[in-house]
Amino acid sequence: MSARKAELAENLARVEERIESACVAAGRKREDVTLVVVTKTYPASDVRLLAELGVRHVAENRDQDAAPKAAACADAELKWHFVGQLQTNKARSVAGYADFVHSVDRPKLVTALSAAAVRNGRELGCLVQVAFDVESGDVGARGGAAPDAVSALADAVAAAEGLRLEGVMTVAPLTGPYAGSPGQAFARLREISTRLRAAHPAANMVSAGMSSDLEEAVQAGATHVRVGSAVLGDRPRLG
Template identity: 70%
Template structure:
């Protein structure tokens, strides 16, 4: 086993222990939480090693990095999640490899995703990215639909050919009433998920929590956590 594979295996084991402990503390079964490893900025060779170590879900946030990496790893048993802010001119490329787009936050993006999914003959899962730092009608500073806009956008996704409404995603807010209050923020997302599932029972995926706050996300009820640096390490910035 290579040094890098040993390093990734050790890091994965630590993250697994954290998730398992958080599930126990929350009275949840470990099987209720899925780990998504965020592989952004890391090479395809790392994705290949992660796959060998049993990882089945990976996430990317920039199409220009993700598209060639996904192509290089096309034969691996992986589900690719796109988690970054998505411009409509990148939709055709993203639909080519992403199984789930976790950053759906506006009607124009839904329309573009639907068109390209139909053209590609694919069904693409969609999570609505909720901006908990946004007011009733605005988007958050890092993208996302305001809580008040979830119902309308969900209905649009659910009625769009080629798309599947899977649930909700959020990033812990840096500003606003939930800044520094991750557990409360994730609890608010769970409340929104409960409301969403009344109209769309199958949309039960809740993606929240990252390396620093995955325990808060598990405690709140998240079904998926997105972990990058705790698995892959902190990559030095170039230049």
């Protein structure tokens, strides 16, 4: 085993222990939480090593990095999650490789993704990104729709050809009433998810939590945690 593969295996085992412990503390089954490894800034060779180590879900936040990486790893039987802010002009590219888009936050993006999915002959799983740092009707600094916009946006996704409404996502806010309290933000996301499922029962994904706060996310009911640095190491600074 190469040194890098051994390092990744050790890190994965450590993250797995954290998720397992969080599930025990929350009274949940381990299999109810999916680990999505965020591979941004790391090479396709690392993605391949992760696949060899049993990882099945990987995420990227920039199309210009994700598209070539997904192509290079097309035979690795991975599910690709797009988790970053998405411009409408990138929708066509993302629809070519992503299995899930976590960052749907405005009607124009729904329209663009729908057209792109149909053009690519694919069905995209979509999550509505919720921002807890914005006023009504606005979009957050890191993307996301205001909580009061979620219902209408979810209805639009559910009605769009080529798209499948999967659930909701959030990033722990840096400002606003939940700044410094990720657990409270994740609990609020769970409440929004519960209301959403009354209208869309199959939309049961709750994507929340990263390397620093996955325990709070699991406690609040997250079904998917997005972990990067705890698996791959501290990221190099981008110039």
